[in-house]
Amino acid sequence: MARELTPRELEQLLGVYALDALDDGEERAQVELHLDRVPSARSEVAELREVAAVLASSGSPPPPAGLWERIEAALEAEPPRLVLPLAAARETRARRGIGIRVAAAVAAASAVAAATAALVITDEMSRQEDRLALVEAQVGGDGTRRAALAAMASPQARMAHLEPVDAGAPPGVSATVVTMPGGDAYLMAEHLPRLAPGRTYQLWAMTGDHGDSTLLSTAILGRRVDVVAFHAPGGSLGFLITDEEAPGATTSVRPRVLAGEFA
């Protein structure tokens, strides 16, 4: 059935689409294209899926005993963090390929593997930061702001006001960091200008002694910063924000944009 369906025919298929009752074929592809183009069709499908969810929610049995434990075990078996597929692959290749060459080559190869591992960790971190930024941009929004305001109102909160480091900064630019005893923390930025593509704001925690502090990268903030939730390292004295090349730096050499210590 390669015939192109009329808009009316496509609309007629929204109900069966919402229930997954279309064959995986031409019709389904055409409906999906229609959904991409027509917001009202998307809303209808979303609404009908809510109805379906109510149908499915009536009289559901409790989930089987032990299922959560199996899911949890699967999380532990493959935690989505700092995996090193590329580095591991290179190492294997190096081992398999030139095993008979001189020791120096082996040393060189492992140096390459180490460098690659570092690179991959950075990539992986930025992938995780991307994931976080995505989720928060989509889901967080108001929720994060509410949580930040609630934290600010807490008597246990500590606050740091971040002010422009460069006197030439646009007026009104500032940020506030609120941290809670467990390390939950929020950054609320005001009027921080949007960065050009390929650049990102990065948040650093100042730790150590006042005279001799160390900077720890705490969050990659993206090109535009509003409210961000993050984890503040223990012993943070204050925070600063730099403007880095995406996806962020492991050691900052860039000028600082905003900085401030706990009040």
Add this chain to the structure above:
Amino acid sequence: MVSEQELREASDAQLVVAVGRFHQGALAEAYRRHAGAAFGLALRITNDRALGEEVVQEVFLRLWNDPEKFDPARGSLRAYLLAQTHGRSVDLVRSESSRRLREERGARRDRGADYDLEREVWNLTLAEQLRDALGALSDDERSAIELAYFGGHTYREVAALLDQPEGTIKSRIRTGLGRLRSTLVASGAIGSGEPWLES
């Protein structure tokens, strides 16, 4: 670290943000809220506990690995998880669908026309609201929705099972769901917040 109390009080959207931060407790809470419905749905479609469990596990692992795929602008977390559950269950059963179709046709002949959603409904207020809403549907609309959603059939299969034209089935499903929605919105079961959340 977030306390269990805070997790219990968090909105679904906040849970998903926490899942984005690899917070296992948040995933556990999402599971507590929605796994029962997901398992019930998977079980009804696959009619096989092991397959049902496999589907639920897959759905929650997917939420863990790709939380950003959930878009709250396009519906509730429960509707999202159940849509995933439904899609996956249907994938599993459709591979053997022609055999099932023959069996089902036989079974329907044997037990007559009492394929009835209402029998399945036994839960609290939501169930009552749903029962009222279902009462507003014609038997034909109910059978078509039931066979498509819980039977995991395509609308063409539903048309064959009910011996009706395909166009009729398409429109019965759409108008039936639309009418259910209006009734459920009017009774407050959907449209504002997520009434099925246990508090």
